[in-house]
Amino acid sequence: MNNPELHYYDISPNVIAFSSTRHGGVSEGNYRSFNINKYCEDNPKHIEENRKALAETLGLDVSRLIVPHQIHSVESRMIAEEYFNLPENIRLQIIEGVDAVITNAKNVCIGVSTADCIPILIYDPEHHAAAAIHAGWRGTLKHIVMKTVKEMQLNFQTDVAKLKAVIGPGISLKNFEVGQEVYDQFAQANFDMQRLAKLYPISQPKECEPPMKWHIDLKLSNRFDLETMGVQSENIIDEGICTYDSPDFFSARKLGINSGRIYNGIVLK
Numbered sequence: 001m002n003n004p005e006l007h008y009y010d011i012s013p014n015v016i017a018f019s020s021t022r023h024g025g026v027s028e029g030n031y032r033s034f035n036i037n038k039y040c041e042d043n044p045k046h047i048e049e050n051r052k053a054l055a056e057t058l059g060l061d062v063s064r065l066i067v068p069h070q071i072h073s074v075e076s077r078m079i080a081e082e083y084f085n086l087p088e089n090i091r092l093q094i095i096e097g098v099d100a101v102i103t104n105a106k107n108v109c110i111g112v113s114t115a116d117c118i119p120i121l122i123y124d125p126e127h128h129a130a131a132a133i134h135a136g137w138r139g140t141l142k143h144i145v146m147k148t149v150k151e152m153q154l155n156f157q158t159d160v161a162k163l164k165a166v167i168g169p170g171i172s173l174k175n176f177e178v179g180q181e182v183y184d185q186f187a188q189a190n191f192d193m194q195r196l197a198k199l200y201p202i203s204q205p206k207e208c209e210p211p212m213k214w215h216i217d218l219k220l221s222n223r224f225d226l227e228t229m230g231v232q233s234e235n236i237i238d239e240g241i242c243t244y245d246s247p248d249f250f251s252a253r254k255l256g257i258n259s260g261r262i263y264n265g266i267v268l269k
Contacts (some may be wrong), residue, residue, distance in 0.1 A: 001054040001064060002025060002026050002049055002062065002209075003053065003057075004021075004023075004024040004025060004034050004050070004052065004053050004054050004057055005020075005021045005023040005024040005034070005262060006018040006019070006020055006021065006057065006122030006250075007019045007020075007167045007169070007241075008159040009023055009121070009168075009237055011121075011123050011164040011166060011237065012123055012125055012164060014125070014128065014268070014269050015123050015130065015266055015268055015269060016058060016109075016265075016266065016267040016269065017121050017123070017166055017261070017265070017266045017267075018248070018264070018265055018266075019119065019168045019169055019222065019262050019264045019265075020034055020036070020054070020262055020263045020264075020265075021034065021248045021249060021262075022034055022247075022248055022250060022260065023248065024053070025046070025049075025050040025053065026046050026049050026050060026051060027042055027046040027047070027260060028043070028046070030255045030256065030258060030259035030260065031043075031046070031259060031260040032260070034050055034260070035047065035050060035250070035260030035261055036050045036051045036054060036065070036067060036263050037067060037113045037260070037261035037263065038067075039069050039070075039113075040257070040258060040259065040260065040261055041258045041262060042260065043233055048220065051065055051067075053126065054263070055109075055111075057263075058109055058187075058267055059107075060107060060108075060109060060267070062085045062229060063084065064084070064107060064108050064109060065109050065265075066095060066101055066103075066108065066109060066110045066112070067095075067111060067113065067263065068081055068095035068096070068099070068112065069095065069096050069097060069098070070098065070099045070112065070113060070134045071097045072099065072136050072139055073097055073098070073099050073139070074099060074100070074139055074142045074143075074144040074147050075097055075098050075099060075100070075134075076099070076100035076101065076102060076131075076147070076148050076151050077094055077095060077101055077102070078099065078102050078103065078151075078155060079097045079099075079101055079102070079103040079105060079110055079189075080103070080104075080105055081105045083105075090142075098203065099112070099133070099134040099135075099139055099144060100112070100131060100132065100133040100144060100147075100148040100151075101131065101132050101136065102129065102130065102131040102148065102151055102152055102155065103129065103130055103131075103268070104127065104128060104129040104130075104155075104156060104266045104268070105266065106128075106269065107268070107269070108133065108267065108268070109265045109266070109267045110131070110132045110265065110266060110267075111132045111133035111263050111264055111266070112132045112133060112263075112264055113134070113261035113263055113264075114168070114169070114243075114261060114262045114264060115134060115243060115249075115250040115251055115252040115255075115259065115260070115261050116136060116170060116171040116176075116243050116244065116252050116253050117134055117135065117137075117139075117170060117171075117218075117252050117260060118134075118136070118167060118168070118170035118171075118218045118219055118222050119130075119132070119134060119135070119137035119166075119167075119168035119169070119170065119262070119264035120133040120135060120145055120165060120166065120167055120222055120226070120266075121133075121165065121166040121168065121264060121266045122148070122149070122152070122163055122164070122165050122166075122266075123163065123164045123165075123266065124152060124156055124158045124159075124162065124163055125162060125190060126158070126159055126162050127156040127157065127158060128268055129152060129155070129156040129158065130266045130268055131148050131151075131152055131266075132148075132264060132265065132266055133145055133148050134221050135218065136218075137176075137178070137182060137216065137218060140218050140221050140222055140225075141185055141186060141189055143225055145222050145225040145226055145229070146225045146228065146229055149163070149189065149226075149229045149231075150229075152256070156161070160229050160230035160231055161230050161231070162233060163226075163231050163232075163235060163239075164235050165226055165231055165235060165236045165237070166237045166238075167219050167222060167223060167236065167237065167238040168176040168241070168262070168264045169239075169241040169242070169243050169246065169249045169262060169264075170218060170219055170241075170242070170243055171218065171237035171242060171244050171251070171253065172217075172219070172245065173198060173215050173216070173217040173219075173220070174200065174215060174241075174242075175215075175242060175244040175245065175253070176213070176215050176216055176217070176218060176244060177200065177213050177215050178213070178214050178215065178216050179213075179214075180214065180254055181215070182214075183214040183216065183226040184196060186216060186221075189241075191221060192224070195217075195220070195224075196217050196220055196221050196224075197214050197215065197216050197217070198214070198215050198217075199212040199213070199214060199215075200212065200214075200215050202214060218254065219233060219238060223236060223238065243262070245268060249262055250262055
């Protein structure tokens with residue numbers, strides 16, 4: 001049965017904001033069952049069927065689903081109504097190598113794909129504009145959230161204090177183990193490591209391996225960036241869903257890279 005089960009966020013009656021779950025699609029194996037990302041080796045026929053089902057659920061034409069090819073960059077793209085007048089190959093080029101999307105076009109679903117990385121959805125109620133951001137540890141390190149909010153200010157004259165934001169399902173502190181080199185990069189970038197990082201014991205350390213390893217809280221890192229930009233704490237939704245722990249969401253750390261992706265989308269009505 002192809003009836004995608006979506007996890008919705010109540011940020012405004014004027015938008016649809018959601019994260020897809022694993023349920024309600026036709027994909028199989030580690031992609032079971034709802035995956036719309038074509039960059040992770042899933043069956044193209046299953047992807048197309050799942051995309052059509054999502055578009056129908058949202059009341060949109062499937063061509064108005066924006067699913068960028070992400071590369072852990074800090075690049076963003078503005079999707080205007082004129083985008084949909086372009087040839088398909090040009091549209092695909094525009095969203096190649098992009099990790100954040102912004103728009104003020106109605107009835108367009110912009111979104112990002114995740115499977116442990118942190119998705120952030122942003123809504124500007126004053127200018128009826130939105131952003132979808134993919135923040136893995138590399139994007140977080142380079143402050144992709146702050147960069148994208150600045151893009152919204154530039155394009156829409158956004159008042160950051162009025163923004164609504166969602167931090168979607170992503171890996172939790174206790175499950176995001178990193179090497180010393182990643183910890184050092186965050187520390188050198190002046191992140192508050194006392195608040196963002198914690199040492200956890202390794203259950204079965206290898207020979208010559210330290211008994212403890214650093215873990216980093218990517219969700220909190222991105223929350224701090226939102227608040228640093230001026231987003232009010234009470235306007236940030238974070239339901240604390242850990243993709244590694246929850247069976248309802250894809251986790252690349254648990255399933256491997258060749259597995260499905262969560263699609264985190266926002267539609268301006």
